[in-house]
Amino acid sequence: MIRINNFIIPLFSLIIFCLLWELLVWYNNWPNYKMASPSDLWPAFWKFKHLFLIYGWETFWRTVLGLILSVLVGLILGILMGFSKTIRIGLYPILVGFNAIPKATVVPVIALIFVGMHNMNTIIIVILISFFPICVSISIGLSTLEKEYEDILLSLGANKFEIFYKIALPKTLPEFFGALKVSTTLAFIGTNLMEIIEPHGKGLGHLFDSGKISADYPLMFAVLITLAVMGIFLYYIVVYLENIFAGWAIRK
């Protein structure tokens, strides 16, 4: 019953959302170049279904690969900062400053450094935009580990590595997954920034850009909705992994 509800309730709210959206456009009598309605989206989508498939896949794999790499970068930095106060104090201002820079401004810089290497550029932007929450959550989780947890293993003569993978790491997993959810949605922003801004881009961002150039507003909306659907899909994959690895922290 709970499983069915978990599916039915979100579906129901989605349908209501679309109905309200349709109603809003219809009531105001907006033309589709001002605001497309849900009923305009499907034709736009169907017309370019091959492009959606090809570009959608491109955007998707770049996002996922970038996300996996940003988890690695975030984990490594987070572990270093969690265990060493010196590294933490040293790196925080740099990381915070780095995170404060709007990533749209970094796109041309990256594009100039690695001219033409579009895949790599996109993935770099994804990493830059999504590693920060992971890094912060891991470092905070590790540095706030209660002393008694360490003591029960230290008093038996355990080494630092044993304490890390038997206690510190599993204890930090709930925070890690919380951050990963934020990073997952950020990652799509990263891919699309690069795809839209870079002139010879590919992927859904490029499709959005061509919609803009050819004034095909329903197409632009269809791209946005596709991105939203992909975001939801990836988010629930993270939720699924969270249930497996950190299910103990979720209250039933």
Added chain:
Amino acid sequence: MHINIEKVSHQYETKQGMLPVLKDLSLSIKRKGFTAIVGPSGCGKSTITRLVSGLIKPTQGSIFISNKKITSPLSTVGMAFQNPVLLEWRNVIKNIILPLEIVSKNMTYNQKRLNALDLLKLVGLEEFENNLPSELSGGMKQRVSLCRSLVHNPEVLILDEPFAALDAFTKEDLWDVMHKLKKERDFTCILITHDLREAVYLADQVIVLSGRPASLQYDVKTNFNEEKKISDLYSSEVSQLLATLRNQIEIAQNKND
């Protein structure tokens, strides 16, 4: 395993400078003995547990377990704290076998589990083998924590106020559990506590520490009965002992001021 603390002084570095917590503390605990250490709060009782377990080294003096000087943590020591510090992601049995994963790496999982089950039965929790800590009450968590501190058959058990956060009746239940464990496993035990009744009921020796920096102030045997029962706590003999101890604590507190 008898424990000798010889002329131990210890100080911590704080922002205000060095803070002496122990000064020339000497005491000995006999083999298989059960010693309770009481004293005003903040007098350095927990420091003693960290020193005996080898987690920290004394600034001066030395500690010996069976005439061997302690310089680093020993796998023959078990510890339990006021906070049960169970690993929330492991079920009860896997929490208990944690020390075996460090100390007896060659043991098979099944052997570890059987060892843990023996203890679980002793504390009356064998049905909860597969439960997560979040599904247990405070008293049950503390029982699991006791099992974990004993699973590797330590020769010294160090208890740092393990019953302090429990309600009065749960506490008394756990005192009896402790009696049972002591009888079955027979380890040397050091108990840090604020509860004089607990000290008198569980231990055969009670030590009162003076205020900070702490040294030995009072040392008394409490063998008023071979097999102690809760009702013994209301006898006149025990009442007198409790009054004496209370008085000693007051003296210690005045020193602290």
